[in-house]
Amino acid sequence: MAEPIRVVVTGAAGQIAYSLLYSIAKGDVFGKDQPIILVLLDIPPMLPVLDGVVMELQDCALPLLREVIPTDKVEVGFKDIDAAILVGSxxxxxxxxxxxxxxxxxxxxxxxxAALDKYAKKTVKVLVVGNPANTNCLIASKSAPSIPKENFSCLTRLDHNRASSQVAMRCGVSSDKVKNVIIWGNHSSTQYPDVHHAKVNVHGTETPAYDAVKDETWLRGDFISTVQLRGAAVIKARKLSSAMSAAKAICDHMRDIWFGTKEGEFISMGVYATGNSYGIPEDLIYSFPVEIKNKTWKMVDGLPINDFSRAKMDATAAELVEERDTALDFLSHIFCHLVEDEGKCIYGYTQKVVQL
Structure with missing residues (x-):
């Protein structure tokens, strides 16, 4: 059997992690023959909760799970890791x-x-989930200059799955019959769910999504707003955020990085916009259609973009530019540091110190 890989999950005492950790530990993400060392990183007040999570993982008696390490220290959390899932924010x-x-x-x-840069393997694959995910991912990457930028991505797979499901329900088929929807841009209410290049398998025949749905008004109206505002709708109904579906999307995203996408299919990921063929400003983490092979993503270039899509893609890019510029302005004025206080990690910055 293979050597164990080290996977860190931040915000590990939270509800998304609670839905996620079991799937990772039982082999749904990195393979049914891949042993796992799980590192659970959270802030000091959550350590007692992490102890309970560790006990539950132990009680699952999962043969692939070789060790669980709860910690509040980044030098422990990010040491020699193969994959980082940054949920906490x-x-x-x-x-x-x-x-x-x-x-x-x-x-x-x-x-x-900075901790990833100092302690993690240079081959580490980093997935940022904590919102605002695109800009958080950009800042993390800029703070880890020795790790390739293409190793960083942010989660828009939840939006991708939401869009696929909406189309599938509209066509009366299962969600696996829908492929190649695209989420462009920011994981926010400006994102653009695009089905102009999607296909729906109806009775064994692949049909363009617009032809399968047969309702352009819905596809350009309620479909888009439903996907854009789905997170808020879940919170309104549950009084909690969408943890189960977010955990499933994280698993989908990381499994595709590890094992690749299916031939002829692409998925949506927030990745560096450098070198894109769609006119999106380059110094952004922007959601594009990608194909993945050998743990390396490649942007799907050259898809025809109509005027309707162009306007939507540019609007979400404009929001990301504003977020980026605001974040970089904070970085230029704020000294961000890690303080050791009696062995406990405290995140802070000068001007108004925040302890999380």
């Missing part, structure tokens, strides 16, 4: 403006990026 609270959320998360993801 400062959540948006009532009355908090988006710029306030960005300011808090710039501090966190600069620290985590």
């Amino acid at each position: 400062m959540p948006r609270k009532e009355g908090m403006e988006r710029k306030d959320l960005l300011k808090a998360n710039v501090a966190i993801f600069k620290t985590q990026g």
Whole structure:
């Protein structure tokens, strides 16, 4: 059997991680013959909760799970890891403006990026989940200059899955009969779910999604807004965020990185926009259609873009440019540091110190 790989999950005491860790530990992500060492990283007040999570993982008696390491120290959490799933971030609270959320998360993801740079394997695959995911991913990558930029991605697979499911339900088929939907741009309400290049398998025949759905008004209206606002709709109904579907999307994303995408299919990931053929500003993490082979993603280039799509793609790019510039402005004014206080890690920055 293969040597164990080390996988860190941040925010490991949270509800997304609680839905995620079992799937990783039982082999749904990295393979049914791949032993796992799980590293659970969270802030000091959550260590007692992590102890309970460790006990549950032990009680699952999973043969692939060789060790579980709970910690609040980045030098332990990121040491020699093969995969990093960065779920933990400062959540948006009532009355908090988006710029306030960005300011808090710039501090966190600069620290985590620097820790990845210092302690992780240079081959590490980093998936950023914590919101605002695209810009957090950009900051983490910029803070880890020795790790290739293509090793960083952010989660838009949840939006991709939501879009595929909406089309499948509309056509009366199972979700695996829908392929090649695209999420362009930001994991926010400006994202653009695009089905102009999608196919639906109806009674054994692959049909363009527009022809299968037969409702352009819906595809250009309610379909887009449903996907864009789905997270808020789940929170309104559950009074909690979408943990189960987010965990499933994380598994899908990382499994495709590890094992590749199917021939003739592409999926959506937030990746560096450098060298794209779609006119998107380059210094962004932007969601594109990608194909993956040998743990390396390749952007699907040259898809025809109509005027409707162009406007939507540019609008979400404009939001990402604004987020990036705001975040980089904070970085230029804020000294982000990791303080050791009686062995406990505290994330902070000068000007208004935030302890998480």
